[in-house]
Amino acid sequence: MKPLTAAASLCRLALLWLVTTGVAVAVPAHAPWSLMPQPAKVTQATSGAVQIADGAVVTVRGTKTNEVQAVAEQFVQRVASTRGLHLHLGESGTITFDVDAKADIADDAGYRITVNDKGIVVTSRSARGAFYGSVTLWQLLTQPGWVHGAPAQVSYGSVDDHPRFAWRAVLLDSGRHVQSVADIKQLIDGMALSKLNVLVWHLTEDQGWRLAIPKYPELTKIGACRRAAGLDAELTGSPGTPYCGFYTEDDAREIVRYAAERYVDVVPDIDLPGHSQAAVATYPWLGVTGKRPDVWTDWGVSPWLLKPDAKTLGFVYDVLDEVMRIFPSRYVSIGGDEADKQQWNASPEVRAQMHTLGLANMEQLQGWFTQQVAAHLVKHGRTPVGWDDSIEAGVALPASERVMSWHGNDDERIALTAIRQGHDVVMTPQETLYFDHLQSDLPDEWPGPPLAVTLQMAYGTAVIPPGATAAEAKHVVGVQAGLWAEHMLTFAHVQHALYPRLAALAELGWSPENARNWSSFLQRLPGELARYRALGIGYADSAYAPVFQVTGAADGAFKVTLANQVASGTMRFTTDGAAPTATSAAYVRPLTLANHTTLRAATFAADGFELAAPRTQVLDASTLTTRDSTALATCSKQPPTHLEGVRPASGDRPRYAVDIGNACWLWPQAPLHGIKHVSITAERLAWRFGDEAKDATVYRKTGAAGEFEIHADTCKGPLLARMPLDSTVQGQVHLKADVAMPAGAGARDVCVFATGDPRDGQWALARMTFSQ
Template identity: 70%
Template sequence: MKYLGKSRISPGLAIAWLMATGVAMAGPAVPPWSLLPQPATLSPAGTGATEIARGAVVAVRGADRQQVQSIAERLVQRVADTNGLHLQLATASTARAAITFEVNPRADVADDAGYRITVNDTGVLVTARTPRGAFYGSVTLWQLLTPPGWTRGTPVEVAHGVIDDHPRFAWRALLLDSGRHYQSVAQIKQLIDWMSLNKLNVLLWHLTEDQGWRLEIPKYPELTKIGTCRKSVGLDSELTGSADLPYCGFYTQADVRDIVRYAAERYVDLVPEIDLPGHSQAAIAAYPWLGVTGQRPSVWTDWGVSPWLLKPDEKTLQFVDDVLDDVMRLFPSRYVSIGGDEADKQQWNASPEVQARMRALGLANADQLQGWFTNQVAAHLIQHGRTPVGWDDELVAGAKLPASEVVMSWHGDDNERVALTAIRQGHDVVMTPQESLYFDHYQSDLPDEWQGPPPAATLQQAYDTAVIPNGASATEARRVIGVQAGLWTEQMPTFAHDQHAVFPRIAALSELGWSPVGAHDWNGFLHRMPAELARYRALGIDYADSAFAPVFQVTAAANGAFRVELSNQTGFGTIRYTTDGSNPDKQSPSYAGPFTLPGNATVHAATFAPDGFELAAARTQVLDETTLLSRDSNVLPTCSKQPASRLEGSRPAQGSKPVYAVDIGNACWLWPQAPLDGVKHVAITAERIAWRFGDESKDAVVRRKTSTAGDFEIHLDTCSGPLLARLPLESAAQAKGQIRLDAKLAAPVGAGVRNLCVFATGDPRDGQWALARMTFSK
């Protein structure tokens, strides 16, 4: 048949099979099955391959024909969209096919979500017990049809063998925070599509926040009349178009039904999160009687932890029951999350009414009161056949959660102690440690890394997440039902930023959740990433290349020249560079070690996979008289020695938005060993960012001002050492966007290098100064 090639032996195929199954072999051969997540069992034939070409027929047999037909149709469309290979759906069950899907409830497959792919002379057969298994088989088949180095529209050879596969964990999740920043229905559907292609099956949808209530509840219309909108403070005004236009957005019940249906077709379970009793300021803004003080707050414009908690009384509990009744009508999921995290108890502790209620209930403290409140809410869900889900905060505080509650453990420090406590109290646990699986955290210290909170959560840190708490027995380990990444959106205002944050770290999450523990292999994962990144690119995903991007280390060499050293975060791929102004390609010189260039040169460097795929776009380093006399804030340590946040600045008239490294509440940076021989002048570029950092206020460092508007000061040796320069801010205090300050140095510096401290005076809560760049000149 034209579209179904005969068995053949390709050179080097046996070596490639061994690489695919993790056996070490010399040489750079690429495995024919570059699959992610790594399947449970790979059984290569060792020889032979079947060709799938344009017009190849895809057929469906067995049970659940209508559902499986839809799966096959989406596979055909996906292959056409990404690979340009146009397959053909069979019009009759008797048609001879190159690819066949067969669902048989009695099939010898390990799991309802499992499948088997058999590739031999007769074609490709995907066998499953259920349509869900057939869907995951279709994802793997799509990957087989987009192998490393595929050429769009050309036939694909699929190597012979058998793949038996099923998931390790039942809960493979991404949390999407729509409370801080709103995503459109179309964007959420796109994210669900992409999740499903990474074999994730849970979208935990965070729908209520201090900064916005996003779910329509007809019985309480003020939730979406008042609670969904906040003032456009700071960069929100760039999203609305004006500081006078509020930032709004919510999902109608029709929207939710549409998204739930769409997700179900892709075997993704939407688990709603209605966070309480904290993260509720928007609800209290809509209905002040829900709060403790009786006052109406605004919908919060800050980030962080708000002190506005729901009042723990019967009227509030009736409100919560009413909301959850609507939630249960909209979401068929077995699970409903009721949050429970970051409940600041200061209003409860200050309220005589709440304290009296606590005593009447025989409770010793506010943490126990939260436990009582949570039990009331959980009981309502359990009564209706649902399983409550919540965060581990109460366990951190020493209190208990309802026995049936699934615990999402985000306090990953101290060897996952909190998760182990939850397990030993009898809870099922989802591992979501903030240190490695909070995808809002930035991914590198690159100058062009996007904004996000610290510390960095790299691709390797995500991949090496401990999914079983240290010290758990084999029996206790079975209480871990899955893993979850968090996409918290305080500093993620756009869907482009969401994509940058999620991809490619979602590949690491996918393998954590799906693949058996014995398949965990960082080096093997890296070798499978080029094909996966090529798929992302074909899908139109704007992923981050931070893990592979070239990093420049420049030092002085003899006679005014520069020594250039190149590296990247993972150590994977070949860095290629140019010095003639052109962008590198796969023919450009490869980096073999440090090299020396004269001044007034420009180096462009990019990273390539063994097959020539560009892993990271070109980065640039200019070498001139300012190179060693300039520093961006992203390479300067903070004075507190704490990792900096990366904060986004205002959109300039041209170019991309700046991103600054800032210790929030402490506008102070260090420049160790600054080369100051003969310098006489300094220039600083900086920007004042609106303060909206909530509970960070308590740690703000206020420095004495010598003028009304304050200054930037540069000191030698220490932050209280000799003053090197003072740059007044009078002319810049009301400026929008970046400003430039210039000054002569206050005193001769002398020869050699000195440690420097640079800081902004005044109160950062009046506007957080961010340093862009500091440059000395002679």
């Protein structure tokens, strides 16, 4: 190698300095910044950039130095763990966090980022604003196509940003299934990086009391445990080991502390007077009947309400005093939803109390109870938060109460009513922001209730009720997603349900209305998914997942059409069973494929990032004569719930589309020509569906354990096959039968149902196949 000249040595040293610090460099025009949620104002130059590489310095200056120092340290750690760049704090840095209480910034949570030849400056009025600016700066360092450890080029420009709403929330249900402290911290991290700032923590339920209250120790000895019914037995290890869990004061304080460092307010949710069966199971005197129920193992709405008397109110006040001691939030949620009054109505004592108070009905009695609880919170300087059920029932809520409006039907009529009664309202419509709901009708969609809440539906949530005036619209203080945990056994499921719909929620809560655009959101989403992956977040790919539509073609071939929910990304495929890559053939038109082909398809972004994992469609003699339950209609015409079965010894846990209480499916125009045999794969699931029991459909059985029956034309049409069942079998069963084909069989409607009472065990159909 030739020795370097002096000039070459200087050039090499200069290049080394450029790479290891972070300075302005001239670069060609850049792609538009991919930021989430979309900032209020973005100005991006066509040329020029600041390079940030290993060793770049981050400086803190201005007021509140200690708080901002903590923000900067979190930023440095985040960049190192995700981007692979190791920055450090020091003087005269390329990146500066500057906090000035008098800065010309729109909001205390707002910030400004400027990128120019002097470096990158994040300006804010507060440490909170600096934190949100640090999140956006991290996103600027993780633009699409970034490479771990490689220097980042941040193009010249500026971001001026502040939140639209003050309440940007996720409700986490720890009552039905418990998450670990570490899991909740991970959730808080994800919220904070989406600029969400309120965690409503649902701590009490019919199925479990989850917060230790020293004055009432039995709440976590009795109320925190339930019989391990259904899949809970897999979590505990056996049906004989109860499902238990609660949070100590230290646990709760640690979560509050951790959240505060990320500018997330933890709002405790103690549901009253309904959703209280676990409390009544602990102390029967809290209930109306005096009897001790079990801690509930079903899902749904329990009739075990708290007794609305002075003794119960004393208990409630004691609990809330402890809650206020642990949680510093200005807000405390007291629920008020789904209070089934059947026990109140049946109680002479409660009816007498209602008349003594001069009330007309039990809804008003609940309103009186809520007034007492709210007054206790107000006396202690807190603001009560609760659901909109009383308003729907025509009963006024306490004037002090902030209302979470989940009844989104009828053009948000209930939310508008709450506003006109003087309440501040948080919009959390179940139709579009209950993220425990299904995201799609894909066969591999994780369990959840209908109706589906797609990514686009979440993004399109009506935040301001139609008909609200400009003055009334100011009483909408925020948005909130619900994560109800009936079907969420694990934190992996919580993540699957939350992401990427969290990105839609974030943009609803943060971005000004004129900055929100669905097409722009889709263009920016791949960059956010890449960040999720770098953070180790197991997000759902349902929106991008390829969906196969298969029909017959000439000479025994198949015509296959591919699509995905958001009509975005490039679907790439293989026909040899190999997993598609970013260089595999792109789908541009329907495919005609031969018999005995294994088609696999995945979706990719423009930079090659995998947006959806490969899905597989096998094309063979059974393809057109097989349906899984997601491809069948329900006999009731109601949308199905997706449920999980028992985990097999190997492979994935099975998933089913089930009309709860009616084990009946329809296959319109099934191809029956020449059919001689039928097979069914099914599983008997534990009944845990509470108030669904009253609407259960019972089909008359002929055998002791029932059977699957298959009929042509209608559910009372010609019997094609009957397959006896065994109620003692655990896991999936595989049934086969000959088909008694009626004359003239071709394409015929088919009805298949399980006989017997579904409340003794809900049969779920995995798939059925006809064969010759």
